[in-house]
Amino acid sequence: MLFTKNITSQSIRLASSLIRFNSTTSSQAPLDASKLIIEKTTNPKSKLSKDKLIFGKTFTDHMLEIDWDSQTGWGTPKISPYHNFSLDPSSVVFHYGFELFEGMKAYKDSKGQVRTFRGNKNMIRMNKSAERITLPTFEGEELQKLIDKLLILDHEFIPEGKGYSLYIRPTMIGTDAFLGVGTPNKAKIFTICSPVGPYYKNGFKPVSLEATDYAVRAWPGGVGDKKLGANYAPCILPQNEAAKRGFDQNLWLFGKEGYITEVGTMNVFFVFKNPKSGKKELTTHPLDGTILEGVTRDSILELAKERLPSNEWDITERKFTIHDVQKAAKEGNLIEAFGAGTAAVVSPIKHIGYKGEDINIPVILGNSGELAAQIADWISKIQYGEEEYKDWSRVAK
Numbered sequence: 001m002l003f004t005k006n007i008t009s010q011s012i013r014l015a016s017s018l019i020r021f022n023s024t025t026s027s028q029a030p031l032d033a034s035k036l037i038i039e040k041t042t043n044p045k046s047k048l049s050k051d052k053l054i055f056g057k058t059f060t061d062h063m064l065e066i067d068w069d070s071q072t073g074w075g076t077p078k079i080s081p082y083h084n085f086s087l088d089p090s091s092v093v094f095h096y097g098f099e100l101f102e103g104m105k106a107y108k109d110s111k112g113q114v115r116t117f118r119g120n121k122n123m124i125r126m127n128k129s130a131e132r133i134t135l136p137t138f139e140g141e142e143l144q145k146l147i148d149k150l151l152i153l154d155h156e157f158i159p160e161g162k163g164y165s166l167y168i169r170p171t172m173i174g175t176d177a178f179l180g181v182g183t184p185n186k187a188k189i190f191t192i193c194s195p196v197g198p199y200y201k202n203g204f205k206p207v208s209l210e211a212t213d214y215a216v217r218a219w220p221g222g223v224g225d226k227k228l229g230a231n232y233a234p235c236i237l238p239q240n241e242a243a244k245r246g247f248d249q250n251l252w253l254f255g256k257e258g259y260i261t262e263v264g265t266m267n268v269f270f271v272f273k274n275p276k277s278g279k280k281e282l283t284t285h286p287l288d289g290t291i292l293e294g295v296t297r298d299s300i301l302e303l304a305k306e307r308l309p310s311n312e313w314d315i316t317e318r319k320f321t322i323h324d325v326q327k328a329a330k331e332g333n334l335i336e337a338f339g340a341g342t343a344a345v346v347s348p349i350k351h352i353g354y355k356g357e358d359i360n361i362p363v364i365l366g367n368s369g370e371l372a373a374q375i376a377d378w379i380s381k382i383q384y385g386e387e388e389y390k391d392w393s394r395v396a397k
């Protein structure tokens with residue numbers, strides 16, 4: 001606890017929780033996309049040329065906002081010109097970390113249609129994050145419909161071509177102007193979009209990792225498995241420490257056993273050869289609270305199970321350690337490793353440093369392993385609508 005609440009704030013809390021209780025049983029409005037109001041910009045931005053795009057630096061003409069209040073529920077969704085916020089300095093987001101976000105992308109297909117990839121999974125995850133920090137939940141399909149409208153309005157900002165996309169950042173903050181530590185009575189969802197170029201401009205660029213055991217990103221019972229803003233600031237210092245020693249990213253270890261959980265802000269996959277069966281194994285850490293449940297991770301597991309021949313491959317979610325990786329590398333049973341996330345889809349790993357020892361990982365295609373390259377191709381075909389797979393790609397209408 002940050003501080004001991006005094007009696008006054010306790011009674012305020014009590015009063016507000018009563019209001020919350022009363023309103024939930026009566027008339028909290030659900031999120032309703034059909035109420036959308038659009039105010040178009042009168043001052044359109046010029047579009048940057050494709051080679052000048054930098055992730056998260058420039059944004060489209062418009063943004064989406066929906067305010068929530070514990071008495072009335074979700075307000076009128078509004079798309080308006082990209083603008084600054086004006087918030088009371090006592091707003092809870094500035095003090096107690098009432099913030100959560102999502103990361104997804106929109107892609108332009110060869111017919112010029114705008115597509116998003118498995119956005120329903122992002123909506124489910126966003127609601128789980130909200131629930132965990134007592135921010136309001138919402139109907140995911142309604143937010144997806146609103147994001148679709150924003151994408152259509154700003155579609156000229158989505159660069160065309162394979163590898164190009166529009167990064168979408170749905171966010172929720174607590175906006176109560178109140179220093180009491182408790183459930184916020186006011187919140188805001190907003191969504192901004194940033195055009196991005198290919199993560200890898202000249203083919204894959206495999207990364208070098210420092211296995212990190214002195215700092216812990218997430219733990220069972222903690223909140224590292226949620227996309228809360230508060231989880232990310234504390235990872236910059238270990239990232240900078242790793243960079244000082246010449247590594248690109250942290251490989252996050254957990255526990256005295258040294259379980260491999262994630263890499264930077266990506267999930268991580270390893271491919272081992274099982275010397276007994278001769279089969280290959282694609283594996284990643286299970287969802288036990290120490291990793292974020294990535295949409296890319298889930299997609300890779302499903303496609304791999306469906307598309308890799310089961311007489312040659314085992315696809316597993318299990319705990320494995322840095323020592324298992326060290327041993328497999330020594331015995332020639334480490335085939336490849338890669339990070340997985342929305343930004344890069346896959347990010348091949350070439351090297352891990354652990355307590356002064358080097359673990360080298362084969363990148364047989366020069367810059368990538370075979371499976372990472374295959375998976376990147378599978379997923380990008382679905383994202384750009386070259387191949388329809390289930391309901392994974394949604395055309396904005």
Ligand SMILES: *Cc1c(COP(=O)(O)O)cnc(C)c1O
Nearest residue numbers: 265266267292294295296341342
């Ligand atoms: C967002 C994120 C991921 C990847 O999730 P995707 O849904 O695949 O983009 C993995 N790990 C962390 C810590 C993340 O924040």
